[in-house]
Structures are given as structure tokens and as C-alpha cells.
Amino acid sequence: MTPTSTKGMQSPWASRGPRLLEKRLGVGLAESRLIEPDTLWVRVPRALLRGAVETAVREMGARFLISVGTDQRSLGDGYGIVHLFSLDRDALFLAVECLVPEHQGGVDSITPIVPGADWSERECRDVIGVEPQGHPDPRRLLLPDDWPDGVYPLRRDFDYNERPAAVEGSRPPLKDHPRGSTVIPMGPFFPSLEEPSYWRIFVEGETVVGCDYRGFYNHRGIEKLGDSVLTWDRIPHLAERICGICGMIHSTCYCQAAEKAAGIRPPRRAEFIRTLILELERVHSHLLWLGIAGHIIGFDTLLMQSWRIREPVMWLTEEICGNRKTYGMNAVGGVRRDITPGQVPKIRDVVTGVEREILAVKRAVVGDATLLARTQDVGILSRKWAQEVCVVGPPARASGVPIDARLDHPYAAYDEVPPTLCTQGAGDTWARVLVRVDEALDSVRIIRECLDRMPEGPILTEMTGDFPDGRVGISVVEAPRGEAVHFVMTGGVNRPYRWRVRAPTFPNLQAMPAMIQGQNLADVPITLGSLDPCFSCTERMETVDVRSGQVTVHRRAELEAIVRRHRP
Amino acid sequence: MSALPGILGLTLLNVAVALLLSPLVEGVLRKLKAFIHSRQGPPLTQPYLDLLKLLGKEDLRTSSDPFYRAAPALSLASVLLLAAMVPMGASPPMGFAGDIVVLIYVAAMSAVILILVAYGSGSPYAFVGGSREMMVLLAVEPVVAVTLVVGAMKSGSLATGEILAWNHANGPSMSMVLAGIALLLALQAQAGKLPFDIPEADQEIMGGPLVEQSGPRLALLRWTLWAKQLVFAFLLVELFVPWPRTGWLGVDLLLALVKVMVVLVLVALVDVVNPRLRVEQAMGYYLRVAFASLAALAFAVIGM
Numbered sequence: 001m002t003p004t005s006t007k008g009m010q011s012p013w014a015s016r017g018p019r020l021l022e023k024r025l026g027v028g029l030a031e032s033r034l035i036e037p038d039t040l041w042v043r044v045p046r047a048l049l050r051g052a053v054e055t056a057v058r059e060m061g062a063r064f065l066i067s068v069g070t071d072q073r074s075l076g077d078g079y080g081i082v083h084l085f086s087l088d089r090d091a092l093f094l095a096v097e098c099l100v101p102e103h104q105g106g107v108d109s110i111t112p113i114v115p116g117a118d119w120s121e122r123e124c125r126d127v128i129g130v131e132p133q134g135h136p137d138p139r140r141l142l143l144p145d146d147w148p149d150g151v152y153p154l155r156r157d158f159d160y161n162e163r164p165a166a167v168e169g170s171r172p173p174l175k176d177h178p179r180g181s182t183v184i185p186m187g188p189f190f191p192s193l194e195e196p197s198y199w200r201i202f203v204e205g206e207t208v209v210g211c212d213y214r215g216f217y218n219h220r221g222i223e224k225l226g227d228s229v230l231t232w233d234r235i236p237h238l239a240e241r242i243c244g245i246c247g248m249i250h251s252t253c254y255c256q257a258a259e260k261a262a263g264i265r266p267p268r269r270a271e272f273i274r275t276l277i278l279e280l281e282r283v284h285s286h287l288l289w290l291g292i293a294g295h296i297i298g299f300d301t302l303l304m305q306s307w308r309i310r311e312p313v314m315w316l317t318e319e320i321c322g323n324r325k326t327y328g329m330n331a332v333g334g335v336r337r338d339i340t341p342g343q344v345p346k347i348r349d350v351v352t353g354v355e356r357e358i359l360a361v362k363r364a365v366v367g368d369a370t371l372l373a374r375t376q377d378v379g380i381l382s383r384k385w386a387q388e389v390c391v392v393g394p395p396a397r398a399s400g401v402p403i404d405a406r407l408d409h410p411y412a413a414y415d416e417v418p419p420t421l422c423t424q425g426a427g428d429t430w431a432r433v434l435v436r437v438d439e440a441l442d443s444v445r446i447i448r449e450c451l452d453r454m455p456e457g458p459i460l461t462e463m464t465g466d467f468p469d470g471r472v473g474i475s476v477v478e479a480p481r482g483e484a485v486h487f488v489m490t491g492g493v494n495r496p497y498r499w500r501v502r503a504p505t506f507p508n509l510q511a512m513p514a515m516i517q518g519q520n521l522a523d524v525p526i527t528l529g530s531l532d533p534c535f536s537c538t539e540r541m542e543t544v545d546v547r548s549g550q551v552t553v554h555r556r557a558e559l560e561a562i563v564r565r566h567r568p
Numbered sequence: 569m570s571a572l573p574g575i576l577g578l579t580l581l582n583v584a585v586a587l588l589l590s591p592l593v594e595g596v597l598r599k600l601k602a603f604i605h606s607r608q609g610p611p612l613t614q615p616y617l618d619l620l621k622l623l624g625k626e627d628l629r630t631s632s633d634p635f636y637r638a639a640p641a642l643s644l645a646s647v648l649l650l651a652a653m654v655p656m657g658a659s660p661p662m663g664f665a666g667d668i669v670v671l672i673y674v675a676a677m678s679a680v681i682l683i684l685v686a687y688g689s690g691s692p693y694a695f696v697g698g699s700r701e702m703m704v705l706l707a708v709e710p711v712v713a714v715t716l717v718v719g720a721m722k723s724g725s726l727a728t729g730e731i732l733a734w735n736h737a738n739g740p741s742m743s744m745v746l747a748g749i750a751l752l753l754a755l756q757a758q759a760g761k762l763p764f765d766i767p768e769a770d771q772e773i774m775g776g777p778l779v780e781q782s783g784p785r786l787a788l789l790r791w792t793l794w795a796k797q798l799v800f801a802f803l804l805v806e807l808f809v810p811w812p813r814t815g816w817l818g819v820d821l822l823l824a825l826v827k828v829m830v831v832l833v834l835v836a837l838v839d840v841v842n843p844r845l846r847v848e849q850a851m852g853y854y855l856r857v858a859f860a861s862l863a864a865l866a867f868a869v870i871g872m
Contacts, residue, residue, distance in 0.1 A: 184692050190774075206696065206847070296771045298762050298844030304605035370763050370842045373849055521696065522772050522846045 011090030013060055014040055024055040031097075036260060038409065039474055043097040050108045052096050053083060057114060062087055062094050063403070064114045064390045065476075065485050066502040069124035071155045075491070078102050079130050083110060083117070084474065084487065088408040093474045106131030116390030116507055127154035140172040142216035153224060160221065160228040175212035177202040184521060188217055193528070195535040206521040211513050215535060226499040227492055232258055232467045235499065236330045239486075242501060243534055244325060245288065246479040248274075248281045250486070250501065251330040253477040256411055257488040258332045258496070260473030264461050268413070270334035272454040275413040276347075277317070277329055278477070279443040279450070283354060284313040285480035286440040289532045290361070293433065296529040297374045302365065309357040316350045319343065334460035344451055355444040362437050375430040379515045379527030382427060389511045392504050393482020394435045395531055399427035405478035417449040419478075429530040436480075436532075467494050479504050481532040505534045578661035579652045585821075586651035590794040591615035596829070597836045604840045615794065622787035630780045636688040639681050640781070640788035646677035647795045654799050655806040657821030659729040666726040668716045675712065675758075675800075678792050679705045682767075685789075686777035697776015700847045701767035704757055707854035711754040714861040715747040719807055721868040728807070736810040742872040746864035748808030752831065753857050755804060757850065759797035759832075761839040766847045797835075801828040 017040055018032040031043035044052045056062040062085035070080040078101040085094040098107055106125075109132035111117045121132035122141035129152040132138065143153075146166035152158065177183050177200070187198040196217040202210040222242060226235050239254040240247040252274050259266065266274075287310035294302025314324040320343060321327035329335050339347075365371055381391065386399040396403055404421055406414040422438040424431035473488045482504025491497035508531045516524050595612040602609025629637060652662040653671050660667070679701060686698025720726050722744060723734030735744055757764035767776045781789055805827040813820055845853070 182692065184696065206699075294843065298765065298769070298771065299842065300601075301605055301840050302843075304607060308606050368841075368843075370845060373845060374843050520846055520848070522766070522769065522844075525772050 011087060011092040013087055013090050013092055017060060017094065018042060020059060021052055021055055025051050035472055038091055039093045039095065039472070041095045041097065041472070043099070046098055046100065046107055049096070049098045050110060050113065053110045054113050056085055056094055056096060060087060060094070061089065064116050066500065067117060067120035067124050068487050068498065068500040069128035069130055069154070070489065070498040071128060072099070073102055074156060078104070079128055081107050081124060081130055084485065086408065086476070088403050091409055095474070100130050106133045108133055109135035111135050114390070115388045116510060119506060119510055128152055129155065140170070142219055145171040153221065160224045172214070174200065178209055180204060181209050186524065197533070197535050201521065201524055203521050208516045208519050208521060208524060211516060213512070218535060223499055223501060227496050231494050232496065233332055235496070236332065237328065240326055240328065240330070243503065245285050245534060246281060246481070246484070247326050248277050248329065249477050249479040249484050252278060252412070253475050253484045253486040254488070254499070255330045255332050256475035256477070257473035257486040260475060261471040261488045261490050262332065262463055262468055263471070264333050264463055266334040266461050267458045268455050269457045270459045271412040272450050273335045273339055273459065274330070275417060276339065276447055276450040277321070277327060278412065279446045280313055280317055282443045282480045283351070283440050284310045286436045289436060289480070290433070293526065293529050296525045299371065305361060309354060309361065312350045313354060316347060319346065331460060333463055336460070338459050339454070347447065347451060351444045351447050355441060358437065358440055365433070372430060374526065375433060376428055378429045378523045379519065379530055380428050381511055381515050385511060385514050386427070390507045391511050392507055393479065394432055394439065395482070395508055395511065397421070397423045398431035398435045400425045405476040405483040409476050411475065411477065413450065416453060417446050419446060429526055432530045481505060481534060482508055503534060505531070509533055575661050578658060582651045582654065582656050582661055583648045585656055586648055586795040586799050590791070590798045591619060593798055593829070593832060594794045597832060600833060600836050601840050619787050619791060623784050625783035627783050627785065629785070630689050633688060636685065639685045640785045643678045643681040643792045644788045644795070646674060646681065647792050647799060650674045651795065651799045653728065654803045655728060655732050656802050657824050658817050659732065663727055663729040667728050668720060668726050668731070671728060672713050672716060676705060676709060678796060682777045682789070685781070689780035691780050693773040693779045694777050696773050697767045697779065701777060703847050703851055704764060704767055707851040708754050708757045710858045711750050711854060711861050714858065714865055715751040718743050718747040718861070718864045718868045721865070731807055732810050735807065736813055743864045743867035744808055746867065747861060748804065750857055750861035750864060751804050751808065752834070755800050755831070756835055756838060757854070758800050759835055760793055761835055763842040763845040764850050765844060766850055769844060797832065798828065801831045805831055
């Protein structure tokens with residue numbers, strides 16, 4: 001079910017969009033229907049895909065979200081390529097679908113029109129095997145260097161636990177560095193990036209003249225598990241583990257997409273609880289980021305103080321959910337734990353304290369000349385490039401792009417407790433700092449309002465009957481680092497036929513090369529850090545130590561005793 | 569003090585202070601930093617334990633060049649030589665006519681060795697670190713030279729001991745105070761403290777010149793840095809703040825040590841409240857400090 005929009009009734013594009021497309025393309029659309037009040041689905045012939053996307057982007061103001069490649073051979077449709085767009089001002093999603101019959105080549109690449117579709121299309125090629133024709137950089141994106149060519153892991157005839165033998169010679173070529181420049185490698189393991197990512201920075205002296213990226217070292221095959229192993233009601237717990245920081249974001253986003261597809265709506269109280277937890281997550285994530293950003297430029301006092309301020313939020317979520325992180329709060333149809341009356345004053349106390357301390361930090365950093373010297377005019381992301389690469393979240397807002405999924409596609413309780421849109425114009429690292437600090441303060445306000453307005457009632461709508469077939473649900477959730485997108489297509493046996501996840505770092509990271517061009521090497525880590533990159537959620541992988549199999553739980557006192565064993 | 573045993577004894581004392589006391593001073597500064605971070609911090613003895621641990625490890629090298637092998641030891645030796653040329657509670661043991669000229673060279677030696685180590689280690693991070701170290705050195709050295717020349721002009725002698733004696737006898741003057749402030753600002757970079765720890769820049773270039781150094785080599789290079797900050801602080805307080813002086817070596821050394829700690833705490837406080845600058849920002853900063861120290865020289869010329 002669609003959350004009620006604050007933007008009035010149906011978007012004019014819902015009816016005008018298909019007519020405009022038909023006019024521009026000169027043919028009737030194979031299919032065009034409003035599958036949800038907020039989702040317009042059009043199917044276009046392969047030859048007209050690029051024209052349709054061009055019309056959507058240039059005339060309807062559509063913002064590219066992600067491409068979904070689906071193996072629909074078992075439905076008799078070949079491979080489905082769906083480009084998802086958001087019409088932000090109209091609270092409307094637009095899905096442009098194109099079917100590619102088996103053994104009949106690829107589809108026209110839309111990257112020449114939408115630069116932000118670069119990685120999406122390469123990912124579709126890697127996992128489904130539909131070649132984006134005319135793509136400017138068709139190198140392998142996410143499969144490992146030793147993965148055999150022609151094996152596509154997300155096809156339905158590829159088992160989730162199949163392990164193809166490693167081969168030589170399928171490693172994607174590295175980009176040549178300009179003559180006279182030196183290559184400075186950053187990664188795959190680099191101290192200021194806590195996760196693996198391999199940047200080759202081309203420098204002349206200390207000036208960056210280009211770069212190359214190879215990532216996805218952490219790919220976990222989470223989407224594959226979702227459509228081949230788990231059932232619809234288990235996936236929220238897997239979705240939560242996509243990211244160690246914004247787990248609630250992904251579980252909420254999946255649940256909302258699944259709820260739309262299943263046609264159920266969570267009770268109002270559950271929507272408020274989701275909003276509350278999401279905002280607590282935003283507060284701690286922004287503080288975490290502020291600390292890391294400080295650390296990257298050597299300002300460890302900011303790191304230590306931000307994380308000290310963040311700590312009570314972690315204790316609070318532990319009290320509410322039983323865990324500092326990975327809350328396990330969400331279920332399709334609502335939430336699994338209620339907020340008890342006794343917890344309400346505690347939440348108020350904690351957020352009031354956090355608010356006071358964030359304000360103190362803000363006062364301290366805003367006047368700091370050295371901090372300004374390291375962040376102002378550093379890593380500038382122009383508004384134009386931000387829109388072309390489809391950057392989301394604080395980096396977009398810091399470049400003056402007024403998008404926020406909480407306002408554009410109001411979900412959970414955000415229609416009743418809307419956030420304030422925090423934007424800046426400069427597009428530099430300092431602007432991104434300011435946006436995040438302001439948002440953390442705004443989150444405190446939202447948390448208070450949630451507590452004020454939260455209605456009584458049940459917290460879970462149970463699904464009656466099976467997960468329905470042939471439905472689609474698209475959901476977006478504004479994570480601290482940008483908008484997450486989940487796409488659920490039903491039709492599996494009690495599980496999604498296709499579950500597509502887009503973490504916010506996926507588009508944001510693609511803006512990086514332009515941001516560091518011409519900069520000093522010293523500014524590269526903070527520029528990358530200012531995007532708040534989350535490589536693992538972009539890659540959706542998880543490592544489990546299975547050697548010992550033994551699980552030891554250390555209590556806090558024990559841990560302290562271990563760490564401080566030489567202390568009284 | 570001119571008798572040979574006296575000189576030997578004083579030399580030993582200075583070297584011992586630089587060698588044995590510097591890890592403790594570092595430990596105190598770490599505690600201070602931890603306090604401002606709201607942390608407990610490591611015990612005061614941690615730097616000694618760090619050194620012991622590193623010294624006991626395998627010696628791994630990326631080059632078999634004899635100079636590269638000896639560089640960490642040479643680096644520490646150069647700082648110990650500097651310690652013998654710096655007054656610590658008494659006249660500098662290795663004082664002779666014109667010694668500030670030699671002192672300026674010796675003071676730069678450990679940095680030059682570090683640059684050579686960086687270029688010899690064959691890592692791109694070390695290369696970047698080495699070139700940054702050189703730029704910082706080029707920016708800071710003029711400040712150090714000008715401030716010492718101010719002392720020489722005022723006292724009319726190029727000997728460190730004479731400058732000390734003159735300043736102690738004549739009391740504070742405009743030019744000496746300005747020069748002292750300039751030297752204090754230079755100390756921030758010479759001690760490798762934020763916002764000027766640019767050559768090492770852990771989060772950018774993974775320790776720069778030190779990236780390929782480990783075990784005993786790293787121990788000696790770290791020890792060099794700790795000894796260096798202590799010796800430079802002594803040079804600053806003894807030349808520019810020599811009062812009061814009792815004439816008893818032990819008391820004077822303690823007094824100097826107290827002043828050194830005040831200076832190093834100031835440096836550590838600046839370190840803890842600042843992010844790291846870029847190298848060209850640091851050079852711009854020291855260029856301005858160098859011009860300001862020229863003002864001290866001008867005051868010295870007109871006798872203020």
C-alpha cells in the first residue's frame with residue numbers, strides 16, 4: 001500500500017506520461033499501467049528504449065534510480081531490463097521495461113544519456129548477461145577477477161551455492177594512466193577506508209589527474225539468497241545485514257516494498273516506531289561519520305568526542321531493541337517490538353543530551369580556521385554533475401539538489417512528522433559537514449515529535465494467505481548517507497522472484513572521479529570520506545568465521561577486564 | 569667547565585636526558601591527549617614498552633644499501649649529537665666559537681636522513697612522504713636560522729653558550745621575545761605535531777617515510793622523533809627563556825625541564841585541537857612566520 005502523500009493526489013504524469021512517450025516515440029506502448037498509485041510501469045520495444053529514457057529524463061524530469069535485470073525466461077519473457085526512475089516533485093516512480101529475448105544480444109546502453117546508469121548497466125551485464133550496447137566503459141564491474149566469462153550468477157538456472165572454478169585471463173583491464181603521471185594506489189586495504197576498495201590515483205606531483213576504481217571485493221550474493229533460499233518473511237533479517245550502519249534502513253525498505261507487493265499496510269503505530277528507530281539510526285550514523293571525517297584529516301579529538309556523544313544512542317537502541325546495531329525490529333507488515341511507556345522519558349532524556357552536545361560540537365567546529373582550510377573548496381561536486389550521476393542524500397543536498405526521499409516519497413510516518421530539507425549550495429566537503437550536522441539536529445526534533453504523536457494500537461498486520469504472485473513493489477528510504485532503493489517482484493514460491501537492492505553509496509561513489517580531478521592528493525581521503533562511503537552495502541557481502549564454530553559472548557565487564565587487565 | 573672530565577660528564581648527562589627521558593615525556597603528552605579525547609590513555613611507561621617491543625622484533629629491510637641499513641641509527645645519533653650542543657641546565661657541553669652555524673646543520677640532519685630513508689624504501693607513499701618532509705624542512709629551517717641569528721646579533725657571538733649568558737644577563741628584549749615566539753611556532757613542525765604532521769599523515773599516506781620501517785628500525789626512528797622534540801624544546805627555553813638560573817646544575821636542569829614541559833604541553837594542545845593542513849598551506853604559514861621573524865631581526869639591528 002502506498003503511504004499517503006503530502007503532495008496531494010495523483011501526479012499529472014501518471015496519465016500524461018504514457019501519452020507523451022507515445023507521442024515522442026511515434027508508436028503505441030506495448031504496456032503502460034499504474035501498478036500502484038505511485039508507480040507507473042511502461043514497456044517499450046528494444047529499439048525505442050533510449051528514446052523513451054531520453055523523454056523521461058529531459059521532459060518529465062525523471063531521476064534515474066537503478067536498473068533491474070531479471071531472468072524471466074521461466075515466465076516466457078526472456079530477460080527483463082527495467083530502468084527505475086523517480087519523479088521527485090510528483091511522488092511518482094517510473095519503471096521503463098524492455099524485454100530481451102534469449103540469445104538475442106543486448107539492449108541500447110542509456111549511460112550516454114544518464115551518466116549515473118554506468119555501474120547499473122555493467123552490473124546487469126555481469127549478473128544477467130544482457131550486454132549494454134554502446135556503453136562507454138563496458139569493463140567487468142562486480143564479478144571477481146577469476147570468475148569465468150559467460151557465467152551469470154543471477155540467472156535462475158545458476159544455483160545459489162554453485163562455485164565456478166577460477167579461471168585465468170578474465171581480469172578486467174586497468175585504465176592507463178596519463179603519460180608523465182605516477183600511480184598512487186589506495187587500497188584494496190587502506191587505513192582510512194575501513195573497507196576494501198581499490199583506487200588507483202594518477203598524480204602529477206601531488207595533483208590528481210585521474211583515477212581508476214575497482215571494487216566489489218565484498219560481494220555477498222544477498223539478492224541471490226533472497227530469490228532462491230529465503231522466504232519473504234526471513235528476508236528482513238538478511239536485509240538488515242546489508243549494512244552494519246544503516247541496517248534498519250534496508251529492512252524497512254524491503255518490508256515496505258514487500259508490503260506494497262503483498263497489498264498490506266502496517267498499523268500506524270508501527271509506522272511511527274519505524275520512523276523513530278530510523279531517526280535514532282540517523283543520529284548515530286551522522287555522529288559516526290563526523291568522527292571518521294575528523295579522523296581522516298587528523299582531527300582525532302573530533303573523532304573521540306563525536307563517538308562519545310554517539311554512545312548513549314547505542315545504549316538506548318540496545319534498551320529498545322536488545323542490540324546496539326542490527327535491531328531486528330522489522331517484519332513485513334509492521335514491527336516486532338513495541339515502545340513501552342517506560343522507555344519514552346528515557347528516549348527524551350537521551351536525545352536532549354545528544355542535541356545539547358551536538359550543538360556544542362557545531363559551535364566548536366564552525367569557527368575552526370584549520371578545519372575550514374581543509375574542507376572548504378575541497379572535493380567540489382557541482383550541482384550539474386550531482387544530477388547527472390544521480391547522487392543522493394547529503395552529498396546531493398550539499399550541492400543544492402533538493403531531494404530527500406522522506407519528503408519526495410513520504411513513507412512510514414514522515415507524512416505526519418516531515419523532516420526539514422537541509423541544503424547547502426557550495427557542494428564542497430564543508431557543505432556536506434554542515435548538512436549532516438543540521439540533519440542530526442533535525443532528527444532529534446523528529447524523534448520528539450514521533451513520541452508526541454505516536455498513536456496507541458497494534459504493531460503488526462499479519463499477512464493472510466500466501467505471498468501473492470505477479471506483483472511489484474518499489475520502496476525508497478532515506479538512509480543517513482542517501483536514498484536506498486528496494487525493488488520486489490513476486491512470483492517465486494513464497495519468496496520474491498526478484499529482489500533488487502540499491503544502497504546509496506552505489507550512485508554516490510560514481511561521482512568521486514570528478515570530485516578529485518585537479519585536487520591535491522592530500523584531499524583525496526577526505527573527499528571520499530565526505531561521501532560517507534559504505535562499500536559493503538554497495539557490495540552486499542558478509543564474512544562469517546566458520547572455522548571454530550564456537551560462539552563466546554563476552555559481557556561488558558569481561559571485555560573491560562580483558563582490555564584493562566593491568567589496571568586495578 | 570672547561571676541564572675535559574666536566575665536558576664529558578655534561579655530554580653524557582645531555583645525551584642521557586635526550587635518550588632516557590624523551591619516552592617519558594612522550595608518555596605524559598599521550599596522557600594529556602587522551603584526557604582531551606575523554607579517554608583513559610595508555611600508561612606513562614607505554615613509549616618505553618613500545619620501544620622494547622619494537623627493538624626485539626625481526627629487522628626487515630626493503631633495501632640492502634649500507635647507508636639505508638645504518639640510517640635509523642645515524643638519525644638517532646644526529647639527535648644525540650644535537651643534544652650535546654644544546655644547553656640543558658648549564659652551558660652546552662660541546663660549545664665552541666661559531667657553534668650555532670653547526671647547530672643549524674646538525675638540527676636538520678635527522679630530517680634529511682628521514683628523507684633519504686623515504687626515497688630508499690621504494691614505496692610510493694614513502695616517496696610522497698619524503699617530498700613532503702623536504703618541503704616542510706625547507707619552510708621551517710629559515711625560521712630556525714633567523715631566530716638563532718637574532719640571538720647572535722644581540723649577544724655579538726655565534727656561540728650558543730654566549731647567547732644564553734647574554735640573554736640571562738640582559739633580560740628580555742623585544743627582538744629576543746619575538747624570535748622565541750617564532751621558534752616556538754617552528755617547534756610545532758619540528759616535533760612532527762598537528763597541524764604539521766603532513767609528512768607522516770597516517771590517513772593519507774600511511775606514515776609516509778616510515779611506511780616501510782618496522783621493528784628496530786622503526787624503534788630508532790620513533791626514538792629520534794621523541795628525542796628531537798625534547799632537545800628542540802630545551803634549545804628554545806634555554807636560549808630565549810633562561811631565567812631564573814641558580815648556578816647549581818641539578819636545580820637548573822629541573823627548572824629547564826619544567827619550562828620544557830610547559831612548552832611541549834602548549835605544542836600538544838595545539839596538536840590536539842587541529843586537523844592536518846595540506847603541505848602548501850603549511851608552507852604558506854611558515855613563510856609568514858619567517859617574515860615575522862625577520863621583524864625580530866630588524867628589532868635586533870636597531871638594538872631593541
